[in-house]
Amino acid sequence: MDYRENAEELAFRTRVREWLLVNAPTNWREEAKTEEQMGALHRRWQRTLYEGGFVGLSWPVEYGGHGLTATYEAILNDELGRADTPRISFHNYLGRAIFTYGSEEQKQRFLPPMLRGDIQWCQGFSEPGAGSDLANLRTSAELKGDRYVVNGQKLWTSGAQHADWCVLLVRTDKDAAKHRGITCLLTSAKAPGITIRPIKISDGAPETCEMFFDDVEVPIDQQIGETGAGWRIAMTVLAFERGPGDIGMIATFQTALRRLEGIAAERGLLQDPETRKAIARVYVIGEALRLNVVEQLSQRNAGKPPGPEGSVARLLLTKAEQAMRTLELELSGAAAFTEPGDTSFASYLRSRTISIFGGTSQIQKNILANQVLGMPR
Numbered sequence: 001m002d003y004r005e006n007a008e009e010l011a012f013r014t015r016v017r018e019w020l021l022v023n024a025p026t027n028w029r030e031e032a033k034t035e036e037q038m039g040a041l042h043r044r045w046q047r048t049l050y051e052g053g054f055v056g057l058s059w060p061v062e063y064g065g066h067g068l069t070a071t072y073e074a075i076l077n078d079e080l081g082r083a084d085t086p087r088i089s090f091h092n093y094l095g096r097a098i099f100t101y102g103s104e105e106q107k108q109r110f111l112p113p114m115l116r117g118d119i120q121w122c123q124g125f126s127e128p129g130a131g132s133d134l135a136n137l138r139t140s141a142e143l144k145g146d147r148y149v150v151n152g153q154k155l156w157t158s159g160a161q162h163a164d165w166c167v168l169l170v171r172t173d174k175d176a177a178k179h180r181g182i183t184c185l186l187t188s189a190k191a192p193g194i195t196i197r198p199i200k201i202s203d204g205a206p207e208t209c210e211m212f213f214d215d216v217e218v219p220i221d222q223q224i225g226e227t228g229a230g231w232r233i234a235m236t237v238l239a240f241e242r243g244p245g246d247i248g249m250i251a252t253f254q255t256a257l258r259r260l261e262g263i264a265a266e267r268g269l270l271q272d273p274e275t276r277k278a279i280a281r282v283y284v285i286g287e288a289l290r291l292n293v294v295e296q297l298s299q300r301n302a303g304k305p306p307g308p309e310g311s312v313a314r315l316l317l318t319k320a321e322q323a324m325r326t327l328e329l330e331l332s333g334a335a336a337f338t339e340p341g342d343t344s345f346a347s348y349l350r351s352r353t354i355s356i357f358g359g360t361s362q363i364q365k366n367i368l369a370n371q372v373l374g375m376p377r
């Protein structure tokens with residue numbers, strides 16, 4: 001990144017870089033091969049970062065954060081990307097639901113352990129028949145005394161098999177308009193009555209899950225926001241999920257592109273016009289993404305919360321990642337299918353999921369058309 005940093009921010013960058021030289025895990029891709037190992041690695045890494053004083057930089061001090069500006073998060077993420085470390089838990093954006101709509105007691109209860117990495121989260125929004133049309137969700141919650149009784153099914157709940165808690169959207173009023181009858185609950189992912197079945201995605205990893213709810217009891221003090229206000233909470237969470245919350249993806253992306261240029265050079269392909277064109281294309285999309293992310297960072301620093309314009313970054317990220325993984329696969333050639341250690345085909349398949357989760361590319365375009373450009377529905 002090349003926006004200007006003041007003296008304190010530069011000193012922070014130096015401190016992070018020096019700390020990473022000592023603490024960043026090395027060889028983690030070789031050591032963490034399975035989903036389980038990757039989950040354990042993420043927990044350990046989040047804990048190490050927390051102990052180093054680098055988690056929740058822009059979160060308020062009273063909830064375990066450091067009360068700094070979004071620039072500090074960006075510097076940290078940039079350095080993590082350059083050092084090619086594992087990612088910090090990508091589910092922390094779920095904390096925004098609690099942070100924005102939770103009671104003081106809920107914030108104190110859930111946010112500090114979330115930042116410490118003591119509790120892992122999953123996002124129980126999508127259902128069969130309620131993906132793009134999320135407001136169609138049917139998992140029901142009936143209030144009985146001081147607890148809800150939840151019945152239904154969630155689908156594509158990533159990381160549910162390793163999660164401790166779930167941010168869950170449920171229907172509490174079947175007669176209200178479909179966006180109005182939804183409520184947001186926090187449930188233990190291990191509560192009696194929950195059955196979790198992992199689903200293997202295209203590259204064979206059991207990354208996401210089905211979750212079944214049979215008379216699952218959720219105490220009413222685990223409701224976030226008002227009854228029937230779940231849609232607004234869902235939109236806040238999705239704006240953070242879709243926006244470029246993690247600017248480190250730019251540095252990660254640039255590191256990966258440099259690695260591919262190295263592979264092209266090794267294979268004598270750097271002078272090949274088609275390879276050059278493909279590298280240039282990936283570079284240009286990445287650069288457009290970087291500029292968009294920097295623009296959004298300044299908006300964040302000016303106090304503007306993420307909104308529908310985050311879909312631009314999401315579409316650029318999708319294009320950039322898919323173009324890069326296509327290039328990687330082409331550079332591998334036949335080795336992608338014959339060499340057991342070659343991961344380019346798995347990465348290519350995985351890159352196809354980016355245009356689906358968090359809202360498909362078509363839905364991102366609809367959001368931009370309707371909510372940013374003001375075009376008719």
Ligand SMILES: Cc1cc2nc3c(=O)[nH]c(=O)nc-3n(C[C@H](O)[C@H](O)[C@H](O)COP(=O)(O)OP(=O)(O)OC[C@H]3O[C@@H](n4cnc5c(N)ncnc54)[C@H](O)[C@@H]3O)c2cc1C
Nearest residue numbers: 123124125126131132156157158353356357358359360362
């Ligand atoms: C790897 C992975 C991880 C995921 N993780 C999670 C998670 O942790 N939690 C969670 O809640 N969900 C998760 N999801 C679910 C994801 O959000 C949904 O898959 C996504 O919103 C699409 O919904 P759907 O699968 O029901 O497809 P559908 O909504 O049925 O869409 C099918 C096709 O129709 C198109 N389409 C639908 N409506 C429109 C429209 N109005 N205009 C134009 N085109 C349209 C879509 O773009 C798509 O191409 C995950 C999905 C994947 C693949």
